[in-house]
Amino acid sequence: MVHWETVSSLATGVGTLVLAAATFASVRSANRAARVAEESLLSGIRPLLVPSRPEDVTQQVSFADDHSVRVPGGAGTAEVTDEAIYLTLSIRNAGSGIAVLHGWRFDPTTALRWQERPSAESFHRLTRDLYIPAGDLGFWQGVLRHPTGDESDPLRDRIVARERIILDLLYSDYQGGQRIIGRFSLLPDGEGGWLASVARHWNVDRPDPR
Incomplete structure (x- = not known):
């Protein structure tokens, strides 16, 4: 004899399993589409x-403090006074979104080499936040008000000796996301000025590009 109740239960279970599989596939596809859409949106505002x-x-x-400098294109400045150490960089936003500069640090190493972020x-x-529109020109400025100490001494010595100065800049998109650390250098140009260059970028909130 055919146990119709058993057959009915099995059919219901198979149907439920098929529906669950279809729902899982649909949700997974929707999540993938959402991630693609989010990445597309973020790339449109990435500096x-x-x-x-x-x-x-x-x-x-x-x-x-009313101190001012003139910063040529492709260059920067580095000055030491009795009151402070003044640093600037002329920079351009090659990305597709507004860049907001948040912070900086001096790296005491003398040579560019691989290291952790x-x-x-x-x-x-x-x-103050410094904003640089997409595809436009801007600048970064930093100052140490007490030109002596564990950080100031090697920086001051590097400026006076006119040796490579390595600076890390922390910036993000205009919403404060997609934070990036850019490693820049100031190199003496032989004429009393400083040339600017960039060696590496690290992503803070996303996987690194390497």
């Missing part, structure tokens, strides 16, 4: 800072 071009205009950069907590916070 990327690089040194400006030598033919870019010279910018006037002023500090809170610096901690975002090790950066000096800027007293």
